Amino acid sequence: xxxxxxxxxxxxxxxxxxxxxxxxxxxxxxxxxxxxxxxxxxxxxxxxxxxxxxxxxxxxxxxxxxxxxxxxxxxxxxxxxxxxxxxxxxxxxxxxxxxxxxxxxxxxxxxxxxxxxxxxxxxxxxxxxxxxxxxxxxxxxxxxxxxxxxxxxxxxxxxxxxxxxxxxxxxxxxxxxxxxxxxxxxxxxxxxxxxxxxxxxxxxxxxxxxxxxxxxxxxxxxxxxxxxxxxxxxxxxxxxxxxxxxxxxxxxxxxxxx
Amino acid sequence: xxxxxxxxxxxxxxxxxxxxxxxxxxxxxxxxxxxxxxxxxxxxxxxxxxxxxxxxxxxxxxxxxxxxxxxxxxxxxxxxxxxxxxxxxxxxxxxxxxxxxxxxxxxxxxxxxxxxxxxxxxxxxxxxxxxxxxxxxxxxxxxxxxxxxxxxxxxxxxxxxxxxxxxxxxxxxxxxxxxxxxxxxxxxxxxxxxxxxxxxxxxxxxxxxxxxxxxxxxxxxxxxxxxxxxxxxxxxxxxxxxxxxxxxxxxxxxxxxxxxxxxxxxxxxxxxxxxxxxxxxxxxxxxxxxxxxxxxxxxxxxxxxxxxxxxxxxxxxxxxxxxxxxxxxxxxxxxxxxxxxxxxxxxxxx
Numbered sequence: 001x002x003x004x005x006x007x008x009x010x011x012x013x014x015x016x017x018x019x020x021x022x023x024x025x026x027x028x029x030x031x032x033x034x035x036x037x038x039x040x041x042x043x044x045x046x047x048x049x050x051x052x053x054x055x056x057x058x059x060x061x062x063x064x065x066x067x068x069x070x071x072x073x074x075x076x077x078x079x080x081x082x083x084x085x086x087x088x089x090x091x092x093x094x095x096x097x098x099x100x101x102x103x104x105x106x107x108x109x110x111x112x113x114x115x116x117x118x119x120x121x122x123x124x125x126x127x128x129x130x131x132x133x134x135x136x137x138x139x140x141x142x143x144x145x146x147x148x149x150x151x152x153x154x155x156x157x158x159x160x161x162x163x164x165x166x167x168x169x170x171x172x173x174x175x176x177x178x179x180x181x182x183x184x185x186x187x188x189x190x191x192x193x194x195x196x197x198x199x200x201x202x203x204x205x206x207x208x209x210x211x212x213x214x215x216x217x218x219x220x221x222x223x224x225x226x227x228x229x230x231x232x233x234x235x236x237x238x239x240x241x242x243x244x245x246x247x248x249x250x251x252x253x254x255x256x257x258x
Numbered sequence: 259x260x261x262x263x264x265x266x267x268x269x270x271x272x273x274x275x276x277x278x279x280x281x282x283x284x285x286x287x288x289x290x291x292x293x294x295x296x297x298x299x300x301x302x303x304x305x306x307x308x309x310x311x312x313x314x315x316x317x318x319x320x321x322x323x324x325x326x327x328x329x330x331x332x333x334x335x336x337x338x339x340x341x342x343x344x345x346x347x348x349x350x351x352x353x354x355x356x357x358x359x360x361x362x363x364x365x366x367x368x369x370x371x372x373x374x375x376x377x378x379x380x381x382x383x384x385x386x387x388x389x390x391x392x393x394x395x396x397x398x399x400x401x402x403x404x405x406x407x408x409x410x411x412x413x414x415x416x417x418x419x420x421x422x423x424x425x426x427x428x429x430x431x432x433x434x435x436x437x438x439x440x441x442x443x444x445x446x447x448x449x450x451x452x453x454x455x456x457x458x459x460x461x462x463x464x465x466x467x468x469x470x471x472x473x474x475x476x477x478x479x480x481x482x483x484x485x486x487x488x489x490x491x492x493x494x495x496x497x498x499x500x501x502x503x504x505x506x507x508x509x510x511x512x513x514x515x516x517x518x519x520x521x522x523x524x525x526x527x528x529x530x531x532x533x534x535x536x537x538x539x540x541x542x543x544x545x546x547x548x549x550x551x552x553x554x555x556x557x558x559x560x561x562x563x564x565x566x567x568x569x570x571x572x573x574x575x576x577x578x579x580x581x582x583x584x585x586x587x588x589x590x591x592x593x594x595x596x597x598x599x600x601x602x603x604x605x606x607x608x
């Protein structure tokens with residue numbers, strides 16, 4: 001409660017429902033959810049926001065956000081969001097997707113929604129693995145990284161398993177996107193930067209397409225403790241997926257680090 | 259306006275009827291023989307306030323775009339032809355699971371696989387026994403351009419009434435031929451949209467979802483869907499009984515095949531054979547009762563299809579043991595002539 005002597009500086013975001021999540025200890029989905037909820041709160045758009053949740057670990061995000069939610073089939077969240085925004089351009093809409101959902105089965109949907117400049121925001125949680133299904137290789141899995149379907153490590157050579165796909169860089173080759181950024185959730189400082197990017201992405205929605213990739217972890221399927229997973233991501237993921245703003249059409253920070 | 263008679267291609271009449279029924283959003287993907295629907299919509303919808311046409315990246319995407327548009331409470335349609343409908347089954351299953359009112363048009367072509375682009379109504383099974391999971395579409399099967407236009411308008415109201423996908427099932431012949439059409443005056447009705455996920459201002463949040471991880475809860479959801487389907491089966495069966503008053507022999511046919519069958523019936527009647535036709539207009543809910551009631555007075559039923567025999571399963575369910583059910587079919591885009599049907603009936607009648 002606020003008095004003359006004290007004021008509230010931190011509280012539960014209105015944009016988050018007061019439900020316990022099913023996420024594993026050390027998972028950063030909770031942080032990413034909170035950043036979205038805070039952006040929605042600060043922009044005062046909770047009453048006209050529609051979130052689209054994917055298939056994967058965040059499939060139950062409709063329980064965790066405290067505004068209207070639509071659950072999409074695997075990879076199709078950008079198509080569903082296209083339907084939402086074409087029908088109701090006055091709403092704010094975002095998709096919340098993981099790497100298997102967005103960069104594998106949903107590659108066509110994300111590329112074409114971005115290319116059309118659809119007026120919604122994509123929050124892309126990249127932890128280089130399929131979480132919900134039990135730790136299979138993702139399109140963003142690092143070369144040499146062991147998963148349940150790349151048991152000897154992702155091998156682009158003899159096993160033909162390909163290389164990690166860089167979604168932010170890929171989307172930044174398109175003409176239409178207004179804002180494309182990659183941020184990390186691995187330190188407190190990174191989280192504050194990520195928050196700015198998420199908010200910026202939402203702010204730009206009336207004008208066009210915005211995309212924020214968030215580098216996160218998966219302690220469970222990486223087989224690591226929470227802190228260890230943060231260190232591993234810093235050492236191994238950030239060199240492959242460098243943070244930065246790859247496109248900011250309406251701003252001046254294009255090309256600078258986010 | 260209602261008396262204005264226009265000469266239109268079936269595909270264009272379908273598109274225009276949708277617009278007149280308040281469909282402002284169309285999401286499509288090119289595939290022959292339905293291309294005139296997206297082409298027409300790409301012009302027409304931009305003459306309307308709030309209208310949008312999107313050429314989707316795939317049929318899969320288009321079927322998920324109508325899911326999104328319906329989730330926020332707007333009328334939306336997509337269309338395709340047989341191979342593309344296979345891809346739309348994903349989005350349509352989600353629409354059924356989430357109880358979203360959408361309309362999809364299938365202008366059928368030959369199959370399986372890439373098949374051909376000729377009219378070949380051989381998607382009766384996927385239309386009436388659709389996609390993954392336990393659900394139904396309402397399936398409307400026009401046999402003329404006029405009926406296609408009428409049924410498309412009805413499709414939107416049926417979708418909204420039952421919060422369920424409605425499939426309009428034509429074929430390359432219905433889609434491509436030109437016939438006179440008079441668009442009926444469409445009377446917009448108000449439907450409950452309080453369930454939509456269109457912003458929670460002033461209310462609790464809404465969720466559009468087909469995920470129920472708890473088996474007992476999913477069972478409850480499925481039972482709820484089937485209560486709805488039972489109501490549809492009670493109230494929405496549509497069937498045409500053509501010259502059945504004194505019929506001793508009945509053809510069973512839908513869509514394009516039924517048109518040809520009617521010509522055959524005229525020839526057979528001229529020969530003194532009392533032949534009629536039971537034409538299902540709703541393929542689901544199927545008019546089993548129409549067959550059950552007629553069958554005891556019939557020598558036999560001849561099921562005529564442009565497939566190897568799909569609807570015949572439902573015809574047999576309706577007829578039971580009351581009389582024999584025979585079959586005549588052409589496939590691959592080959593259209594049976596009235597003469598072929600006449601010869602078949604004549605041979606069976608002995």
